[in-house]
Amino acid sequence: MDSDQKAPSQPKFLRTFLDVLLNENLWRAIAVQVVAVLLAVLIGAIILIVSGANPLEAYAALLRGSFGTPTALGRTLEKATPLIFSGLAVAFAFKAGMFNIGAQGQLLFGAITAAFLGFTIHGLPAFIHIPLALIGGAVAGGLFGIIPGALKAYRGVHEVITTIMLNYIAINITDYLADGPWKDTSPGNVVARTPVIDPAAAIGRLGPVPIGFIIAIVMALIVWWLLQKTTVGFEIRMVGLNPDASRYAGIKVARTLILTMVISAILAGIGGAIETQGVVGRFQPGFNTGLGFDGITVAMLGKTHPFGTIPAAILVGAMKAGSSEMQFASGVAKEITDVIQALILFFVAADVIIRSLLRMRAVGGEEVKLSSGWGKQ
């Protein structure tokens, strides 16, 4: 707003960027998040003291294991990568007022499809094989997203039911594939898993930073652009804010709902593909458990903003990465990080408490209530 007068000659993208950066509300929101994290850590410390552990020692180990060394930092970013995708998936569906609990299943399909394309095809150069497997994962996830989208749009079936049920269906199908037709038949293998993917399909690292993480950030930018700068994005947000008004305004609500669910599922699918190509190196049942559900946490911590999912995913990823070190070094069970995560989410959501602590006014602006789409069509 102000930057229009300050720098009229700057290129448009820079102005947009400055708008975002100079936005006072953004910094207020960040202050609230930081205080929320501090409060959660404080309460976590109280629980640790009560249960007889040393919180300083535990937190030091947690920090060491998540940011202490380049390796630790790389592990944190590696853990954060699929969470950015599942967080984006959940956040994106929320924009149209839909609750995608099925990111888990979509992610599994993405992961196993990328593994399949990775281990069956050999001899392709990496610059073709990597995107091929990624797109395969995206398509598999997206196809899986058509089901809840279409059932909601045309049959009025609540997407919460279908996505929950489809999660279990995805778990069964991928279990079957990894233990049946696509099983790793190398000598000595008894567990259910696919063969290792061709090295040409593997996504590597730039120094300590996994390339998958960079793809995730680019994807967050694309999602933001799609939502804020395109007609489709406008229609999606419009349907999320008021489906009836959208219908009268001539937006094809059914089509928009399906499209939203498919894009959401594509995001989850890519997350699964990157997990296979960048971390696990194959598909193995149980290795991706919970990543989709963590997406709900990440989306909410990030206030369902595409950019918000990045720090949120890094925070959750850091706790995942550092918790083993903490458990090893200080003997504190790693589930305490779940407690801290829940508390962070609580304080971020209950910003009334923190705002009154910081004597801050409420942040205004367009805000979709997450629960507003619950019973709507």
Next chain:
Amino acid sequence: MQNSMTTYSPWTRFFLRSRGTLIGGVGLIAIILFFYIWLPVETVAVLNATVRLSTPLVLGAMCGLMGERAAVINIGIEGQMLMSAFIAFLFNVWTDNLPLSVLMGVLTGALMGLLLAFMAVTLKIDQIIGGTVINILAVGLTGYFYATGLTVERGLGPIIIPGLSEIPLIGPVLFKNPPITYTAIILVFVIHYVLFYTKWGLRTRAVGEHPRAADTVGINVYKMRYVNVILGGALAGLAGAFLTLEAVGSFERNMTNGRGFIALACMIFGRWTPLGSWGAALFFALFTALATQISFMFGNTINIPHQAFGILPYLFTIIVLAGMGKRVRSPAADGVPYIKE
């Protein structure tokens, strides 16, 4: 649809709304009788498992609908169940007093309900986030305080009702169950009655549909929401106690294993009604039990992967819902915090 909602009594409305379900029900009874004559032992086993498996689902679903009828969305059923399962288990380990353990499980659920109500009603946090907080908190706290190697002396066994349990088919299925299973079935009817035939139920629904109007006629919106969510939590607590005291007999990390979410699906499937939720829970449990039984009987003789059976309950739920294809409608004010003027 709109007309039928305003002019008919709840019972008529229920029949009108669920014609399909009722026709299906009659067909189902015919099929059950056919199978009972053909394979009596297996049929009883499947139906028994159905009743048992449906218990935590129907309790969880009723936890959800008590909240949502008063316009508080509860996606934290999973966490409420898990936490209560853990506390009930701990008390069973410490005291070996089963009634006390059940009570502590129920109280834990009620406390989790209080937490949700505090977040949703007083703090006016988005209710989806409130539920997620409860889910993660429960995983964290139970995981953190869980110590392996705790053992219990005993769990809740079946209570055989004399006389009734002698009836063929119905006796062994309905009247040889453990106490929480009986309680769950009774609660379905109690909550149905309370919700649709008492002043309390009318007020609850008023608060869920149009809180401003309810407030205007002197109903305490906040109190109604608090009490309903807390009572709902107690039901989830009973479901948790069922898991550790009646079904499994011990506690494992994350042992609810998605049941709270399936209960949520049952509630929506059952259109926010106790009887509907019960039907949905039985439907889901029946297909789970059938899948297990079929895989047990034929798993070795015909070469079908066990995952194909594992998919059945989920697949059928989706197919049935897609086939019914009616728009479901949640209480009008669902998820909206009430701000008193």
